[in-house]
Structures are given as C-alpha cells and as structure tokens.
Amino acid sequence: MNAPINAPINILGRLLRSPAGVAGLALLALLALAALSAPLLFPGDPLAIAGAPLTPPFTDPAFPLGTDRLGRNVLAGLFHGAQASLAVGLAAAAVSIVAGALVGTIAGFAGGLADEALMRVVDAFQTVPGFLLALAFVSVAGASLPVVILAIALGAWTGPARLARAEVLSIRERDYVAAARVIGMHPAEIALREVLPNALPPVLALAAVIVGNAVLIESALSFLGLGDPNIVTWGSMIAEGRNVLRSAPFLSIVPGIGLVVTVLGVYLLAEGLSDALASRKARP
Amino acid sequence: MNTISLSRRTLIRGSALLLASTALPPVAFGQSGGRLVVAADSEPRNLNPAIVASNGVFFIASKVIEPLAEASFDGEGGLAPRLAIAWEGSDDGLSATFKLREGVKWHDGQPFTSADVAFSALQVWKPLQNLGRLVFANLEAVDTPDDHTAVFRFARPTPFQLVRNALPVVSSVVAKHIYEGEADIAASTANLVGTGPFRFAEHRPGEYYRLERNPDYWGEGEPKLDEIIFRVLPDRAAAAGALEAGEIQLAAFSQVPLTDLDRISKVPGIEVYSKGYEALTYQLAVEINHRRAELANVKVRQAIAHAIDRDFVVRTIFLGYAETATGIVPKNAPEFYNGDVPAYPFDVDKANALLDEAGYPRQDGGTRFRLRLLPAPYFTETRQFGDYLRQALAAVGIDATVVNNDAAAHQKAVYTDHEFDLAVAPTVFRGDPAISTTILVRSGTPAGVPFSNQGGYENKDIDALIDKAGETVDTKQRTELYKQLQVLVAQDLPIINVADWGFITVASSQVKNVSNNPRWAVSNWADTELES
Numbered sequence: 001m002n003a004p005i006n007a008p009i010n011i012l013g014r015l016l017r018s019p020a021g022v023a024g025l026a027l028l029a030l031l032a033l034a035a036l037s038a039p040l041l042f043p044g045d046p047l048a049i050a051g052a053p054l055t056p057p058f059t060d061p062a063f064p065l066g067t068d069r070l071g072r073n074v075l076a077g078l079f080h081g082a083q084a085s086l087a088v089g090l091a092a093a094a095v096s097i098v099a100g101a102l103v104g105t106i107a108g109f110a111g112g113l114a115d116e117a118l119m120r121v122v123d124a125f126q127t128v129p130g131f132l133l134a135l136a137f138v139s140v141a142g143a144s145l146p147v148v149i150l151a152i153a154l155g156a157w158t159g160p161a162r163l164a165r166a167e168v169l170s171i172r173e174r175d176y177v178a179a180a181r182v183i184g185m186h187p188a189e190i191a192l193r194e195v196l197p198n199a200l201p202p203v204l205a206l207a208a209v210i211v212g213n214a215v216l217i218e219s220a221l222s223f224l225g226l227g228d229p230n231i232v233t234w235g236s237m238i239a240e241g242r243n244v245l246r247s248a249p250f251l252s253i254v255p256g257i258g259l260v261v262t263v264l265g266v267y268l269l270a271e272g273l274s275d276a277l278a279s280r281k282a283r284p
Numbered sequence: 285m286n287t288i289s290l291s292r293r294t295l296i297r298g299s300a301l302l303l304a305s306t307a308l309p310p311v312a313f314g315q316s317g318g319r320l321v322v323a324a325d326s327e328p329r330n331l332n333p334a335i336v337a338s339n340g341v342f343f344i345a346s347k348v349i350e351p352l353a354e355a356s357f358d359g360e361g362g363l364a365p366r367l368a369i370a371w372e373g374s375d376d377g378l379s380a381t382f383k384l385r386e387g388v389k390w391h392d393g394q395p396f397t398s399a400d401v402a403f404s405a406l407q408v409w410k411p412l413q414n415l416g417r418l419v420f421a422n423l424e425a426v427d428t429p430d431d432h433t434a435v436f437r438f439a440r441p442t443p444f445q446l447v448r449n450a451l452p453v454v455s456s457v458v459a460k461h462i463y464e465g466e467a468d469i470a471a472s473t474a475n476l477v478g479t480g481p482f483r484f485a486e487h488r489p490g491e492y493y494r495l496e497r498n499p500d501y502w503g504e505g506e507p508k509l510d511e512i513i514f515r516v517l518p519d520r521a522a523a524a525g526a527l528e529a530g531e532i533q534l535a536a537f538s539q540v541p542l543t544d545l546d547r548i549s550k551v552p553g554i555e556v557y558s559k560g561y562e563a564l565t566y567q568l569a570v571e572i573n574h575r576r577a578e579l580a581n582v583k584v585r586q587a588i589a590h591a592i593d594r595d596f597v598v599r600t601i602f603l604g605y606a607e608t609a610t611g612i613v614p615k616n617a618p619e620f621y622n623g624d625v626p627a628y629p630f631d632v633d634k635a636n637a638l639l640d641e642a643g644y645p646r647q648d649g650g651t652r653f654r655l656r657l658l659p660a661p662y663f664t665e666t667r668q669f670g671d672y673l674r675q676a677l678a679a680v681g682i683d684a685t686v687v688n689n690d691a692a693a694h695q696k697a698v699y700t701d702h703e704f705d706l707a708v709a710p711t712v713f714r715g716d717p718a719i720s721t722t723i724l725v726r727s728g729t730p731a732g733v734p735f736s737n738q739g740g741y742e743n744k745d746i747d748a749l750i751d752k753a754g755e756t757v758d759t760k761q762r763t764e765l766y767k768q769l770q771v772l773v774a775q776d777l778p779i780i781n782v783a784d785w786g787f788i789t790v791a792s793s794q795v796k797n798v799s800n801n802p803r804w805a806v807s808n809w810a811d812t813e814l815e816s
Contacts, residue, residue: 045675045678047671047674047675048675048678049672049675053600069543069600069601069668070600070601070668070671070672070675071600139690139693142687142689143687143688225661225667225688226688229670229671229686229687229688230674230685230686242521243521243541243543243664244541244543245521246524246543246544246547247543247544247546247547
C-alpha cells in the first residue's frame with residue numbers, strides 16, 4: 001500500500017509518462033498561455049469595433065483572423081474567449097468538486113439516514129440532464145458569469161459526490177480511521193482531515209472531464225444567447241458567425257477550432273489521468 | 285455525354301419533395317392555382333386579427349379575415365376597398381359612414397351584414413384590440429340603418445384621417461353569429477371564420493398552417509391559388525436553404541437573413557423584393573428610462589444621440605436595407621414626415637463635451653456612469669444594435685452592461701417593471717402617428733403596455749399637443765400639429781430614433797403579384813398567382 005499522502009505526486013509522475021497525458025497537458029498549457037496573455041496582447045475590450053466589418057482572414061495584418069459583422073477583431077475574441085472558457089471550466093469544476101466531495105464524504109461517513117437522504121438528492125439531480133438544468137437555471141436567474149458557472153456546477157456535482165462516497169465507504173473501514181476514533185478525534189475532524197484527503201485523488205481525476213463538459217455547456221449556453229453578453233466567449237462568437245455562415249464561414253470555424261482544441265486537450269489529460277490512476281491500483 | 289449528374293442541390297430538392305409529399309396532404313394535379321408554401325417564423329397562439337392586431341397574426345390571418353379597407357399604392361387616399369366600398373367622415377368628427385360590400389358570404393355560408401361590423405367594432409375592436417382601444421376610444425354606437433350601411437358614432441370628435449389611416453390595421457371584421465353569446469371573446473376557441481379569399485383549414489403545431497381556397501369569394505376570379513401552406517421554420521438561417529431547395533416558394537419579413545440576400549439574389553429563379561412594407565415601417569429606437577437622474581438630463585440624451593453613428597448602423601447592421609431616422613415619424617410616411625427638426629450627427633467630441641457640461645466628468649477609469657442596456661430580442665438587428673450601442677457609449681465614457689432576455693422577460697423588465705436604463709426597441713409606424721407612435725412619448729400610459737412610454741417621461745407641451753391633435757378633425761391642421769410634435773420630440777429626445785427599416789421578401793420567380801401593395805405580406809393575397 002502506498003502512503004496515501006504521496007499518491008498525487010506519484011500520479012503526476014505516471015501522467016507525464018503517458019503520451020495522452022503529455023499531449024493533453026501541452027494543449028492545455030497552450031490555451032492557458034493564450035488566456036493569460038490576452039489582456040497583454042489585446043488590451044481593452046475585445047468587443048470593441050476595431051476595423052472594417054467582415055474583413056476576411058489573412059488579408060489585413062492588423063486583423064490576422066479577420067473581423068466579424070460589426071468589425072470586431074476575431075483574434076482578440078479568440079484569445080479573450082479562451083480566458084472565458086477556461087475560467088468557466090475551471091471554476092465550474094472547482095465548485096462541483098468541492099460540493100460533490102463534501103456531500104459524498106458526509107454521506108459516506110455518516111451513513112444511515114443522512115446517507116439515504118443525500119444520495120436521493122443526488123439521484124434527483126442526476127435524473128435531469130445537466131444541460132437542461134443549466135438552461136433552466138440561467139433563464140430564471142439571468143445571464144452573468146457567476147450564474148453560468150453555478151448553473152454548470154449544478155449539473156456536474158453529482159458525479160464527484162457519488163465517487164467520493166464510494167471511496168469514503170471503503171476508507172472509513174481502514175485501520176488508521178479506527179485509530180483516529182480511538183484517540184478521540186471528533187467525527188467531523190476525522191471525515192475532513194483523515195478520510196476526505198484520501199478519497200480525493202480519484203475524484204480529482206474526474207475534474208478533467210468536468211472541465212471539458214463545462215466548456216462545452218458554456219459555449220452551448222452562449223450559442224443560445226444565454227451567456228453573459230458583455231464578455232466574448234467562443235459560443236457567442238459561433239452564434240454571431242452563424243448568421244453569415246454562407247458568406248463568412250471563418251467566423252464560426254475559428255472559435256470552433258478553439259473549442260475542439262480545448263475539449264481535446266481536456267479529454268487527453270483525463271485519459272492520461274485515468275491511466276495513471278489505474279496503474280496505481282494495479283500495483284498493490 | 286450521357287452521364288447522370290447528381291448535384292447536391294438536386295439531391296436536396298429531391299429529398300425535400302419526398303419529405304413534402306409525405307408531410308403534407310396530397311393536392312390533386314391538373315387544377316389551376318396550385319399550392320404556395322410560405323415560411324412562417326412564429327406560431328401565434330391567438331390568430332384572431334380583430335383582437336391581436338400584430339403583423340405576426342396578420343401574416344396568416346389576413347388571408348382569412350378581411351378588413352374594411354386595405355392599403356394601396358394607387359388607391360384613393362392610399363386605400364383599396366375590401367369589405368367597405370365607400371367611407372366618409374362627418375365634418376364635426378362625430379360620425380363616420382361606411383357603405384359595405386353586398387353579396388359577401390362568411391365561410392360558413394351566412395351573409396355578411398352591417399350587424400357584423402357593428403358587433404366587431406363595439407364588442408371586439410374597441411374593448412379588446414391592442415390598437416383599436418386607442419383609435420375607437422370614443423366610439424359610442426354603430427347605427428345600422430340597413431344591411432349594408434354602418435354609421436360609427438363618436439362621443440367626442442375623432443379625426444376621420446386617423447380612422448381612415450387605421451382601417452387596414454384595426455378593422456378586421458369577425459362574424460357576429462360565431463362570437464355572439466361568448467362570455468370571453470378573447471379566449472374563444474371558435475374556428476377562424478372570415479370572408480377572405482382563403483378558409484382556415486388546419487393547424488399542426490410545430491409543422492404548418494393550411495389555408496384552402498374559398499370558392500365563394502366575392503372577388504371575381506379570385507383567389508388564384510388553391511392552397512397556402514405556412515411552414516413553421518423558426519430558424520431564420522433555414523429559410524434561405526429551403527427556398528433554394530424549392531421546399532418553400534416565399535419567405536417574407538426578412539426571414540432570409542440580410543447577409544444572405546446578396547448571394548441569393550444571384551440564384552436563378554429567386555427574386556428579392558424590398559417593396560411591399562411601406563405601410564408597416566419598423567423603427568429602431570432607443571427607449572430611455574427618465575427615472576435615472578443622468579438620463580433625465582436632456583444634455584445626456586443629446587450626447588447619446590450624437591454618439592450613435594447612424595450611417596454605420598444602416599450600412600453595417602442593416603447592410604443598407606434601412607434609412608437613417610430623424611425622429612418619431614419615418615421618411616416613408618410623407619403625409620406626416622417633417623425633416624426640418626434638430627439633428628444629431630455623429631460627433632464623439634460633441635457628445636463628450638455635452639456630457640462634461642451636464643456635470644458627469646470622466647472618473648479615474650474614464651467612465652462617467654454605468655447603465656443597463658436591454659436590447660429587444662425580437663430581431664437579430666436589435667440585438668446587434670445593442671452590441672454596437674454598448675461600444676458607441678463606451679467611446680463617450682458611458683459603461684453600459686448589456687442584459688439579454690427572452691421575449692417575455694424583456695417585456696416584463698422594460699414595460700412592466702421598468703428595470704432598464706436604455707432599451708433597444710423595434711417600434712412600428714402604422715400609417716398615422718396616433719395609432720402606435722404618440723403613445724411612445726405621451727405620459728400616463730399604465731405600466732404593462734408594450735411599446736409605450738414606460739420610461740416615466742412627462743412633458744406637458746408634448747402631452748397637450750398630442751391631445752389637441754387627437755381631437756382636431758381638420759386634416760390639414762391635424763397634420764400640422766404632428767409636424768410640430770416631431771420638432772418637440774427631436775429637441776427633447778424622450779426617445780432616440782436611429783433607423784427606419786422595411787423588410788425583405790424573397791420568393792421564387794414563379795410567384796406572381798408579389799409586393800403589389802404597401803402591406804403586401806399582411807394583405808389577403810387574393811391575386812397572388814403561381815406560374816408553373
């Protein structure tokens with residue numbers, strides 16, 4: 001048995017040995033770089049009208065990827081859109097992992113009625129497709145970035161909750177948990193300090209999948225006009241470009257490529273992570 | 285060469301035909317007329333044009349239920365007779381006499397008489413109709429001396445100019461024998477029975493409306509078509525493809541996006557019409573909430589007017605299919621239009637100077653104050669203009685936050701709850717300022733009435749002028765008062781008009797007599813023909 005605390009480091013090491021993981025990490029690093037450099041390379045509002053409308057790509061050096069129907073710089077939109085997509089993806093994943101892990105740990109550790117009640121709530125959320133839930137939530141609460149993040153987390157926290165509970169159920173029977181009980185630790189302290197950290201690694205592996213989903217849901221919401229209209233997102237760029245799909249397809253294709261790269265990177269990383277986790281399990 | 289060429293277009297056309305043949309009931313070949321398939325972008329819940337006088341309803345229902353008179357390019361006073369053949373107003377404005385057409389039958393065989401007109405006017409138009417409420421506010425009684433004469437009696441003078449201009453929109457006649465005795469006519473589920481060239485046959489929600497030829501129509505040799513199908517195509521981008529594939533033959537109300545027109549106008553067999561919407565001009569306007577201290581200042585409103593580049597809006601958002609606006613009456617209403625009003629040309633420096641003068645200097649970040657901006661969701665153009673306006677305001681130091689809502693939430697936020705600072709509205713000029721234009725600047729409209737002054741604006745001079753014009757019977761004097769009104773509005777800017785636009789009809793060149801009156805898309809299509 002590995003020492004539980006070292007597990008994350010070992011997983012990272014194995015991840016770097018898997019080609020999928022490395023490719024995923026590289027793609028995401030590229031995106032993170034684009035997102036972080038956006039305010040430096042393209043200061044000001046990316047929605048500002050910068051030039052002649054519908055400039056095709058590769059014709060004007062000032063607008064390498066052209067401009068949209070109102071004359072906004074597509075390249076600036078792409079970079080700032082990366083920011084929005086990654087921010088939403090990471091924030092939604094963080095919210096749903098924290099909420100899910102807490103609920104799962106409490107349910108698994110407390111057992112009995114609390115477990116039953118919490119898991120039925122999870123069931124209730126899982127019966128509604130995540131996207132519909134987000135759609136309904138945003139149309140009621142109004143479109144802004146925090147609401148969108150919450151809406152996506154609302155449909156995504158159940159996965160981590162179930163996984164955390166399953167892990168906790170096995171961990172709580174371990175000797176070191178029994179030892180903690182014997183020395184008189186408070187159950188809440190045992191749950192949060194002894195059990196939760198050890199249940200976390202497999203839950204974190206789920207994070208990558210959640211990020212990928214969150215990016216897609218956010219884009220879909222923006223595409224339907226339910227995103228925050230005051231920031232540029234890839235989904236809203238595609239929606240905007242759809243009106244001129246026949247005459248200026250690049251307006252939809254460019255942000256589409258951004259989406260593909262992000263989701264591909266995230267899934268490759270998830271693939272690498274699950275390989276790394278599997279090999280941990282394989283070696284007793 | 286004798287190869288079979290299977291292009292994508294023929295493939296699409298073939299599959300469309302196959303689809304159409306299964307989805308729609310079969311029609312016998314060999315008849316004259318044929319079936320016209322039209323794209324419909326919405327499915328109104330209440331299709332009764334006597335109650336809901338809106339273009340979405342008229343688009344379908346105007347073929348079934350007819351008004352007393354229809355707008356016309358060359359008719360006397362801009363009107364062509366329909367159910368009325370002559371009309372006249374008294375000099376005192378207290379009565380209006382309509383001679384009705386004889387020998388007209390309802391679709392269920394009953395004769396059409398003056399009793400139907402009296403019933404429609406008193407029981408439907410005046411109490412229930414969104415626009416009739418205003419036009420017929422003072423209607424007291426309708427006398428029916430004989431079966432084909434209806435005399436409208438008004439309690440207070442009602443200008444006949446207004447009644448005449450409003451006829452095409454407010455006077456859809458419904459059958460007395462259908463609705464008589466109904467407790468709630470607005471909620472009635474009775475079938476649409478009219479006198480029009482087409483009968484209402486069926487509605488399949490989400491699929492189509494079907495209208496069929498009325499063989500007993502009063503018009504000689506009309507209608508020319510056997511059937512009209514309104515195919516529900518809510519996706520605007522799909523209409524162009526459906527037209528090219530031959531699935532539909534006509535798309536009105538700019539269902540084909542403006543950005544596609546250039547391309548589709550070059551497709552053989554497809555015609556683009558920009559005529560036929562003269563009597564239903566839409567106006568792109570910025571509604572202002574005067575409850576905000578900043579916006580209650582006329583200098584701020586003038587600054588906003590100067591910050592908007594109207595030419596850019598017409599060129600970029602409307603791709604040239606619009607005209608810049610100078611005020612609340614559009615240029616293509618020559619009877620009332622007054623171009624001699626204060627203008628606000630695009631001038632960022634002047635806008636900045638006005639805002640400084642108004643006492644709102646730029647703070648550290650260059651921002652003077654913040655606003656909520658609610659673009660109406662009904663048209664791509666209103667949403668795009670919202671995006672543009674946010675940028676235009678940013679250039680003069682006003683930080684606007686765009687709030688996107690769906691149609692219901694937008695109506696509630698702006699017209700009921702007043703939770704907006706600026707809103708982008710597509711208002712409509714309907715042939716006379718008193719129908720749907722003065723309500724945009726007159727004070728005293730209760731909350732909840734859409735497209736009315738809900739910004740809390742109150743100007744005694746403007747109110748007095750509107751009230752006076754409302755009771756001025758003399759056409760010339762009345763017109764003059766509305767010209768003065770335009771000057772007052774342009775000076776004080778209770779609302780900022782940006783552009784006026786009509787719609788575009790795209791049709792297969794087989795369809796004849798398209799766009800031959802100023803309300804063509806919402807007229808009865810009795811003379812519309814399909815050439816095979």
